[in-house]
Amino acid sequence: MILDWKEVAGKIYEDIRNKVSTLGKKPWLGVILVWNSSASLSYIRQKEKWAKYAWINFYLTKLEENISQDELEEEIIKFNQNPEISWFIVQLPLPKHIDEQKIINLINPDKDVDWFTKENIGALFLWDKTGLIPCTPKWIKRLLDEYNISLVWKNVVIIWRSNIVWKPLSLLFINEWATVTVCNSKTRNISDFTLKADIVVSAVWKPNLVTKDMINPGSVIIDVGFNKIDSKIMWDCDFEWLEWQNYITPVPGGVWPMTVAMLIENTYLAFLKN
């Protein structure tokens, strides 16, 4: 069975659109794009499309790829100070010559709708219920909720220690009473873990790493990997062999678009906090 993000995302956009239409004022979403790849640009176009659909004002600043660290920092400060832009994001990844973490930590935490700054990730760590949840762990949890897949008692295996996945996802899943194992590229006999898992989350970014013999029939597979090899798009899991008694995230299309839905929802939730 395919966990269908299109249906879930569609419901989320509809819901936010309805809620925003009843507000006296439209929320704003600011975006700083250092234009360095067509992938980032097409991602931003999705964000713009769905923000507008949900009646959210979208304010985009496109910067040149060769911008200096100092110039980019000035841009962040301008967004921090602009009273019109209540919340904004910096589209990642940034060009290699930029210190990405320094840029993120410069964002005013009260305007950080990606929930990436250290103050906000610290609030998540301390399980502060008044805060937001970053988009990637948020959609994984939401998708499971939509299909009534409970986490209580479940054995969850997260493959490899990608910062944006394992850290916040462990927090969310352990809070819901899952038993969570985080594997890394040095883990021996990874199948010992995956074969006992009820849910496998793969965030490796290495094509076809997860193979048929590693997965039990009936388990849920969340594939966060997205790999471009010789311009062919491949996932971490070798979906061709997959038997349909497993729940899996959709191929083709991947799962990234659900992050857009979560950003739109976070923008709305953030607006309510102001």
Add this chain to the structure above:
Amino acid sequence: MILDWKEVAGKIYEDIRNKVSTLGKKPWLGVILVWNSSASLSYIRQKEKWAKYAWINFYLTKLEENISQDELEEEIIKFNQNPEISWFIVQLPLPKHIDEQKIINLINPDKDVDWFTKENIGALFLWDKTGLIPCTPKWIKRLLDEYNISLVWKNVVIIWRSNIVWKPLSLLFINEWATVTVCNSKTRNISDFTLKADIVVSAVWKPNLVTKDMINPGSVIIDVGFNKIDSKIMWDCDFEWLEWQNYITPVPGGVWPMTVAMLIENTYLAFLKN
């Protein structure tokens, strides 16, 4: 074999004492104690004793147990503003009528030597190497280092989701290439996990939860539990049965005193940052 914290802690105090004696100025450690239990008081006495041993100035403010939230907040603000006190801690736990997390988040992150505020825990989460590490995960890692127990490839099982243990300890251990599983009280067949573990960390606070049949000979057992039942002190692990081919943390005496050594070390490291 017993992992002997007394020997390790002794070396740490000696090392810090030597280093501080070469500084032109003595570091200060402030402590706010809301005096509500003899356990807290004896803990504070240990902190005072070893701070002074390491030539660290110790500044204690003892407050009445029935202090109000507002009054305690004012006290925190006074410590934040006092230029003499560069770093301080609030001894936990606080009385039940106090909002503990609110108090912690009021501490100026630049004076938070326990590394408990959301800004500081967020920095740890983002693996900011310039920061400190909270005392409990720090001593566990240090003790393993002292006995040359590497974490690479190791299967680590953390029993139960105690916030002060699993969250920072997972960060530290996964960063060192361990495969980490966090179990909770709803985990089924917990022995399936512990029997395959190279290292078991128990932070349950429930006496004798970890029994002989759950542990492999040769594995390392770190018992963070400390239970007082009818005035008898008991640990999570039933140490009486333990065969000595396992590495275990010491009984009696527990492992808490290592947190004092880590606090003294953090105070010194924090002083160097100023």
